Amino acid sequence: MIPMPDFSAFNEIDLVVAQLPCRRPEAGWNRDVFRLQVHLVAASLAVKKGRRNKKxxxxxxxxxxxxxxxxxxxCDDLVKKDGTWWMYEVDVIQLEDKVRSPPGTCELISPLHDEGQNKGFDAGKFKPLPSHRQQREAYVTVxxxxxxxxxxxxxxxxxIRKVGSTRDLVLLHDEFINPSQLRALRNVxxxxxxxERIHNPHPRSDGRFEYNYSKFHIFGLTEYDKIVFLDADIVILRNLDMLFNFPxxxxRxxxxxxxxxxxxxxxxxxCTFNTFMLNINNVKSYNGGDQGFFNEMFIWWHRxxxxxxxxxxxxxxxxxxxxxxxSAFxxxxxxxxxxxxxxxxxxxCYRDYDCNWDLETGRGFANDEAxxxxxxxxxxxxxxxxxxxxxxxxxxxNLNHFRLQASKMRYSDEHWKWNITDPRKDL
Known part of the structure; x- marks a missing residue:
């Protein structure tokens, strides 16, 4: 590990120049820790001692x-490229937002405070940086x-609204959502x-994830400075607005x-969206979906x-x-x-119990409390x-079939014996 320089030894610097190691095409070249450290030294020096322009x-x-x-x-901040030379003009607040957080994937970006089960974020330890203007922020799903x-x-x-957040809520959707559903979504x-859906050129053999590269569109919401993306199979129990303070x-x-x-x-x-589209055929997703793609594009994320x-x-x-x-659930x-x-x-599922209990492939996800x-x-x-x-x-x-199959398998949890009281059964 290379040490950070003594920044106090520097006066104001007009331009930070660094030579970056590049082991490509070696396997894992983009996960080279030394390469990360050179980036961090250059970025930290620019934040602490770089001369800021009018912007x-x-x-x-x-x-x-x-x-x-x-x-x-x-890539938005790249102002010129000439051969192997890359010149950037970077908003110092955005850059500081990144370098003040633990880099890499091991250390938590902001540990939870207090002992025991009721841990929470200490908001005072991660306040938003002062900005040139009011930040525009939203929760987004697709x-x-x-x-x-x-x-x-x-x-x-x-x-989200129940826990007190007033941030914008943006839903990206394609033509499969009908007008009555859109009205309900607006009402909530x-x-x-x-x-427009984005086709995944390398979906899984079972057909899953064929269009989940549509999630790329969240990067096109440039009217917002920062968004918190949430999958639609998530429920919020405590206010997550502090996440907008993170880079x-x-x-997780x-x-x-x-x-x-x-x-x-x-x-x-x-620019990032366009980079995704340019690399859509070349980047290999480890799980055949957007998650694997994003993990190849963003190596040194914050945990x-x-x-x-x-x-x-x-x-x-x-x-x-x-x-x-x-108990936590x-x-x-x-x-x-x-x-x-x-x-x-x-x-x-029926509300009576988690129907994953009835599926051989789902039992690892089954939890009635959740x-x-x-x-x-x-x-x-x-x-x-x-x-x-x-x-x-x-x-x-399908649910009745799952219960029948579970009864034939004689699963020991015996959820398949439970009486179904969910009123939706008869609607």
Whole structure:
């Protein structure tokens, strides 16, 4: 590890110049820690000692065969490229926003304070930086290719407003959302914007993720300085507005050095969107979807605590651990900021229990406590909104089939024996 220089030894600097290492085409060249450290030294020097122009920007020049890290230096800020030379003019506030946060993927961007289960963010430790103007911010979700997640998006918006956030709510959608659904989405607070689906050239063999590159469109919301993207299968339990103080890209870990794209802090950029489209055929996604693509494009992201995007899945190895997580799902006041529902979603099941118990492929995601927590949020909504969560005839047949198969498998949890009282069963 290279040490940071003694910045006090420098006077004001007109231009920061750095030679960046580039091990391409070696495997893993873009995860070279030394390469990251050179970027951080240059960026920190520019923030602390760089001369700012009238727009509040500092100048940096890099020489390298490889493009400088887009995690720190957006292509929007590239003013000139000549061969292996790259010149940037970067807003110093945006750059400071990134370098004041722990780089890489190991250390939490802002640890939760207090002991025990009721941990929360210490907002005083991560205040927003002073800006040239009022920052424009929004929560964003995306619906595409079907109307399956309309109910989830409605419940998500309700939960955001329930915890007191007044930020804009922007919903990107394609032609699969009908007018009555759009009215309901508007009524709950979303501002719908129509998009064209983006086809994934390398979807999974089972057909999943064929159009989930449509999520690229969140980077086109350039009327906002920063957005918090939320998947529509998430419910918010505590106010997440403090996430707008964190830099792009911030997310929770999925496994090892990879992040989960269900909750992301993003700085919109048309240039970044165009970069995605230029690389859409070349970048290999490890999971065949947007998450794998984003992890290749943003290597050195900032790690959020998992309570900001808590997965509804089997974590526990012991009964004690399971009880701990079950308690977290149901706690009042809430301990978790957001629950991310994997497997079949709560509104796709009868409310009586998590129907993932009835599926061999879903049992790893099954948790009744998390399931019931979602339904508590649903119960708070207006009756007109609840209509968007009705079960289709096809889905009711599916649920009955799942229960029949579970009974044949004689699963020991015996959820398949439960009496169904969900009124949607007969609607």
């Amino acid at each position: 509040g920007a500092v100048k940096l020049v890099f020489t390298s065969r490889c493009e400088p890290m887009r995690d720190l230096f957006r 619906l595409h290719s079907s109307d399956t997640y309309v109910c989830g998006a409605i419940t998500l918006a309700h939960s 607070g979303w501002s719908p914007r129509k998009i 792009s890209i911030s997310a 870990g999925d496994h090892n050095e990879l992040f989960n794209s269900g909750v992301m802090i993003v700085e919109p950029s048309n 959020l605590p998992r309570r900001t995007n808590f997965f509804k899945m089997i974590w526990a190895n012991t009964t004690e651990e399971k009880l701990k997580f079950d 149901l706690a009042d006041p809430p301990q978790l900021y957001a629950i991310h529902y994997f497997g079949l979603k709560p509104w796709m 399931h019931w927590r979602w339904w508590r949020v649903y119960d708070e909504m207006d009756e007109g909104l609840k209509k968007m969560c009705r079960l289709s005839v096809k889905q009711k047949k």
